[in-house]
Amino acid sequence: MMELDKREAQLLRRAIHQWEEEQLITTEQAGRLQESYKVVNNDWQTITLYIFIAAISCALMAFGSLVLDEKWIEIIRKKFSLTDGVIALLFAGLTIFLCYEGWRRNKRQPVFSFNRELFWLLPILSIGVSVVYLGKSVSYLNGNYGAFWLLATACFGVLGITLYSRLMWIATLLCLVPAYVKLTYYLTDDAAYFLGMNLPCRMALLGALLVGVAWILRPLNIYTPVKHITWSGGWLLLIISGWLISIFGNCGTWDEWQQLRQIHLLQWVIIYTALCVGILLLGIRMKDDLLRDLGVIFLLLDLYTRYFEYLWDHTNKGLFFGILAISFWWAGRLIERSRKQKA
Numbered sequence: 001m002m003e004l005d006k007r008e009a010q011l012l013r014r015a016i017h018q019w020e021e022e023q024l025i026t027t028e029q030a031g032r033l034q035e036s037y038k039v040v041n042n043d044w045q046t047i048t049l050y051i052f053i054a055a056i057s058c059a060l061m062a063f064g065s066l067v068l069d070e071k072w073i074e075i076i077r078k079k080f081s082l083t084d085g086v087i088a089l090l091f092a093g094l095t096i097f098l099c100y101e102g103w104r105r106n107k108r109q110p111v112f113s114f115n116r117e118l119f120w121l122l123p124i125l126s127i128g129v130s131v132v133y134l135g136k137s138v139s140y141l142n143g144n145y146g147a148f149w150l151l152a153t154a155c156f157g158v159l160g161i162t163l164y165s166r167l168m169w170i171a172t173l174l175c176l177v178p179a180y181v182k183l184t185y186y187l188t189d190d191a192a193y194f195l196g197m198n199l200p201c202r203m204a205l206l207g208a209l210l211v212g213v214a215w216i217l218r219p220l221n222i223y224t225p226v227k228h229i230t231w232s233g234g235w236l237l238l239i240i241s242g243w244l245i246s247i248f249g250n251c252g253t254w255d256e257w258q259q260l261r262q263i264h265l266l267q268w269v270i271i272y273t274a275l276c277v278g279i280l281l282l283g284i285r286m287k288d289d290l291l292r293d294l295g296v297i298f299l300l301l302d303l304y305t306r307y308f309e310y311l312w313d314h315t316n317k318g319l320f321f322g323i324l325a326i327s328f329w330w331a332g333r334l335i336e337r338s339r340k341q342k343a
Helices: 006-021 027-034 043-068 071-080 084-108 114-118 121-137 145-162 166-187 199-217 224-248 254-258 262-286 289-310 317-342
Strands: 002-004 037-039
Touching: 006 027, 084 121, 114 166, 121 145, 121 166, 145 166, 166 199, 166 224, 199 224, 224 262, 224 289, 262 289
Parallel strands: 002 037
Antiparallel strands: none
16 A cells, blocks of 8 residues: 655545546546555654754854854964965865765755755855855955855855755845845945835845746746745745835835824835735635735734734724734634645
8 A cells, every 4th residue: 555645645635536526537446546545644754854953053053153253263274374265265165075065965865855955054154154255355345245145145046056955045045135235235335225215125126026037937947946935935025025115115214214104104005905915816816825825924914013003002902902813813714724625
């Protein structure tokens, strides 16, 4: 008898049901197919995921203690009289070795595993150190930190695609955000606006661009997780930025926002609410669970934000939290029902 995990069993169950409805198989055949497999409990996969998340967290803390503190690198530098440029080259060489080792691991074990994916944390950190010391060697081009964030982004992106690494591509998107922010501030000499946009508006533009890139990548024959991660990350950045815009509008400074009346932000509130509803409907139409859930969660967050802005001083607090509890219960029930229908 074939052994399947819960997700595989759900997929096969839906397929058998669809075949039966389309009369491709008889009811008797459908029954035999349903009895031809059994569901095995794969909770160990969840436990393994938590263990690897803990491993990544500890590795990042170790990296911060050893590298960002720079004490051990400074000791090596003084002992061997190394310059910042030489240290950058040494870590670049280490990165090449680690990437080659990771490529060999991919060939030996082509199937995805947390163990294989965790290995890519080492070249990610190595690239980070190399770029930092490269920047130090040229004084960060007179304070242009964004250029070096962008260099790290390019390294992560190329390696993530060529070496089929989810973790590397996540690092690419995470690195792209500060690169974009730093470059826009550098180009405007740290002014509040870039092309007439404050920071949340700029981030919303970046999110929209990522969504557009993910849409263009959909038909292309590249590593599939790259498409999914870019799609998810773009929408998440867009909807979070939109929420901030609905609060601060296009104000460039804190003082400017404090002097602005809330009624002047109403247009941003309407646009953001329409965005949340649009994402929700798009998720339902495309059968995209992530978009649907983002739409529901941020639509609720939008309503609560508007409550605090306009009604907090004029509404009974017990009534508010009662409505809050009911709405969260409703959202959870909606998601649970959707999951059951798929099962």
